[in-house]
Amino acid sequence: MPTRYAFFEGAIVPIEQARISIMTHSFNYGTGCFEGLRGYWNEEEQQLFVFRMPEHYQRLHRSCRIIHCKLGYTVEELCNITIDLLRHEGFHEDCYIRPIVYKADLGIGVRLHNLRDAFAIFCTPFGRYVEQEENCHACVSSWRRLDDNAIPPRGKIIGAYVNSALCKTDAALSGFDEAIVLTEDGHVSEGSAENLFLVRQGHLVTSGVNENILEGITRATLMELARTELGIDTEVRSIDRTELYQADEVFFCGTGMQVVAVTQIDHRPIGSGRMGPVTQKLRDLYYDVVRGRMPQYRKWCTAVY
Ligand SMILES: Cc1ncc(COP(=O)(O)O)c(C=O)c1O
Secondary structure, eight states: OOOOEEEETTEEEEGGGOOOOTTBHHHHHOOEEEOOEEEEEETTTTEEEEETHHHHHHHHHHHHHHTTOOOOSOHHHHHHHHHHHHHHHTOOSOEEEEEEEEEOOBSOOOOSSSOOEEEEEEEEEOOOSSSOSSSEEEEEEEEEOOOTTTSOTTSOBGGGHHHHHHHHHHHHHTTOSEEEEEOTTSOEEEESSSEEEEEETTEEEEOOTTSSOOOOHHHHHHHHHHHHHHOOOEEESOOOHHHHHHOSEEEEEETTTEEEEEEEETTEEOTTSSOOHHHHHHHHHHHHHHTTOSGGGGGGEEEOO
């Protein structure tokens, strides 16, 4: 089913009416921030579940603070608008939800202040973000991750995604599925648009929030699932590049990516060169949780219908 509606200028309208001018500030300068959520279709229950919706809108509010955006809706209002829009769409399949806050004034002048903020959402049917979910070949990008004092990756800021796009495209044009991005001081930050974990001697390792990562909701989810369901702790610390090559397992995670096994990095097989047991278990758990199939985690799933 195609995308038919959007929330735009305070109302749900046919998608064709959700248009902005080429003079829009955000279109010219990347001045805005956004979120990415997923809706998961549960066939048995004939229900669509949005995963961790309040957490995504809390993060949107936090992103807004960095770039002087006034969102104008509470988290609860944003959740209600999203449900309303999804009911209009009537999806009976997995989908992606894209809320955007943007500087909507028309005209020239680089700044963040004295500009009108607008808010929009569109949703679209969505399956896999990468083809190789079980067997992803990644490279370490020659591009470096943006710094908190340049364009803060902690906020999901529109303009910052040129950094992600440079990493992703160079990786793809060189024949890799994804890129791993290092910070200016050479530690592992994250993937082009997803967080990264290693499995090392039975526990998980992931970069800390001071490594210019986006503080991922999937990252937090997987740490909790690993601890509670599998008894596996996560070490949060700086990761060296060569730890990647020596890891038993590596995986990417994010709302779009979901959980993706990285089986080769810079032409070196990771562990056995196949998806490892910890990644497999976490991945299976994650897919059950997001579809509302584990009662103890239903609190993370908002039913649409
Ligand atoms: C740069 C970046 N890192 C990490 C993530 C993963 O975050 P989340 O799990 O909240 O989707 C995303 C996706 O939103 C991202 O764009």
